Amino acid sequence: MTSDFRSSVQSFLAANDPGKPPKDPLERQAWQRDWASLLVDEGFAAPSWPNRWGGMDLSLSDQVIYHEEFAKVRRPSHPGPGIFVVGPTIIAHGTDDQRGRFLRPGLRGDIVWVQGFSEPEAGSDLPSLRTRAELVGDEYVVSGQKTWTTNARHADWLFSLVRTGSRESRQHGISYLLIDLQSAGVTVRPLRDMTGGASFCEIFLDNVRVPTANLVGAENDGWRIARTSMGHERSTAGVAQGMRYRRIVDELYDLARECGRNTDPGVRQRLAAVEIDVRLIALNNMRTLASVLDGDEPGPVASIGRLMLAEFEKRLHELAVDISGPAALLDPADAHSVQRGRWVRGFLATRASTIGAGTAEIQRNTIAEQVLGLPRDETTTGAK
Ligand SMILES: Cc1cc2nc3c(=O)[nH]c(=O)nc-3n(C[C@H](O)[C@H](O)[C@H](O)COP(=O)(O)OP(=O)(O)OC[C@H]3O[C@@H](n4cnc5c(N)ncnc54)[C@H](O)[C@@H]3O)c2cc1C
Numbered sequence: 001m002t003s004d005f006r007s008s009v010q011s012f013l014a015a016n017d018p019g020k021p022p023k024d025p026l027e028r029q030a031w032q033r034d035w036a037s038l039l040v041d042e043g044f045a046a047p048s049w050p051n052r053w054g055g056m057d058l059s060l061s062d063q064v065i066y067h068e069e070f071a072k073v074r075r076p077s078h079p080g081p082g083i084f085v086v087g088p089t090i091i092a093h094g095t096d097d098q099r100g101r102f103l104r105p106g107l108r109g110d111i112v113w114v115q116g117f118s119e120p121e122a123g124s125d126l127p128s129l130r131t132r133a134e135l136v137g138d139e140y141v142v143s144g145q146k147t148w149t150t151n152a153r154h155a156d157w158l159f160s161l162v163r164t165g166s167r168e169s170r171q172h173g174i175s176y177l178l179i180d181l182q183s184a185g186v187t188v189r190p191l192r193d194m195t196g197g198a199s200f201c202e203i204f205l206d207n208v209r210v211p212t213a214n215l216v217g218a219e220n221d222g223w224r225i226a227r228t229s230m231g232h233e234r235s236t237a238g239v240a241q242g243m244r245y246r247r248i249v250d251e252l253y254d255l256a257r258e259c260g261r262n263t264d265p266g267v268r269q270r271l272a273a274v275e276i277d278v279r280l281i282a283l284n285n286m287r288t289l290a291s292v293l294d295g296d297e298p299g300p301v302a303s304i305g306r307l308m309l310a311e312f313e314k315r316l317h318e319l320a321v322d323i324s325g326p327a328a329l330l331d332p333a334d335a336h337s338v339q340r341g342r343w344v345r346g347f348l349a350t351r352a353s354t355i356g357a358g359t360a361e362i363q364r365n366t367i368a369e370q371v372l373g374l375p376r377d378e379t380t381t382g383a384k
Helices: 002-015 025-041 060-072 083-093 096-108 222-234 236-258 265-293 302-329 339-350 360-371
Strands: 113-116 132-136 139-150 157-163 174-180 186-191 200-211
Touching: 002 060, 025 096, 060 236, 060 265, 083 096, 083 113, 083 157, 083 174, 083 222, 083 236, 113 139, 132 157, 139 157, 139 174, 139 186, 157 222, 174 200, 174 222, 222 236, 222 302, 236 265, 236 302, 265 302, 302 339, 302 360
Parallel strands: 113 157
Antiparallel strands: 132 139, 139 200, 157 174, 186 200
């Protein structure tokens, strides 16, 4: 069965190659969307999700095969990867109406989801968030500001945390709300980052009306529900990314050979460390998939995988830039640039890896307190 499954994934990938990504961002998104839809239509989307909601319901061994085979080839990434965070949350805590409206369209990329948790004064200390939602009839009226929202410029819907309790209620007065970004009163502004791109945005919500049908779970129970999202953000949503690094590490070996650095003992030592890391990440991914398949929430243990991946991708790109030497600094368009600036772009982008989805310090606190059972840091009350 398992080897049949491997050949069926290989045949699918061999028969379907959408080619190189278009340069224009909107054309690129359409290209990604076509690929995401094809995966759903052909039964190759969401290996761990139930069939009923567009997934494949695979066993652990077949999920591993799926990720291994997809990681070997270059195929479009999902246009709205937020679905792999909000989707499992809606499956666990949402209504059937929400599952019907949002899961399959999200998987197909027809709805691009982004995460609206962080605010200017609420990052690690997320329970201090202030975006307010007042119940008026059968709608919430939402006002406030979200920030660092990845990909919001090209998004359709926001899964967000809002304050429905008193100002001081902290995590006991938070609700989990799904907001249509086309609603009146929503303004999305891009934030330029050091790669030169603007993958983040800030979102202003000014008396935005949101039907109560878009509340996930009960009012004021959003903190518990957000834990499901954060667990999946740190674990299952990162599995494919972790597996993809198998190919990228092989490409790093090619880079070392091309640059004539593969015989340098210092470089070889660092390459060996990267190889060990990528294998550990794959093993840890299997542990994550196994526990989710047993019906468990990813839980605090998800912080281990997230921390490993975040620190690994920084180290890998630092090594790549060192191997490239001074030519790494050339403009990507320069004839002598190293692989059109790919590794430097990665180097700049991964500086943020140990901040996104909870900072490395917060992941370490979570591992220390909630996995290892060490004494609690009294300065925090429910960090992200
Ligand atoms: C690449 C990337 C993508 C992101 N995408 C999104 C997104 O799509 N949606 C979204 O809502 N947010 C997103 N974020 C925001 C992210 O969740 C926050 O940046 C993160 O939670 C940290 O919050 P902050 O920036 O306010 O920093 P702060 O919380 O102010 O932290 C500042 C520093 O203090 C440290 N610190 C804070 N508290 C403690 C503590 N208790 N113990 C030890 N050290 C502590 C932190 O580790 C950090 O070094 C993204 C961020 C990045 C970098």
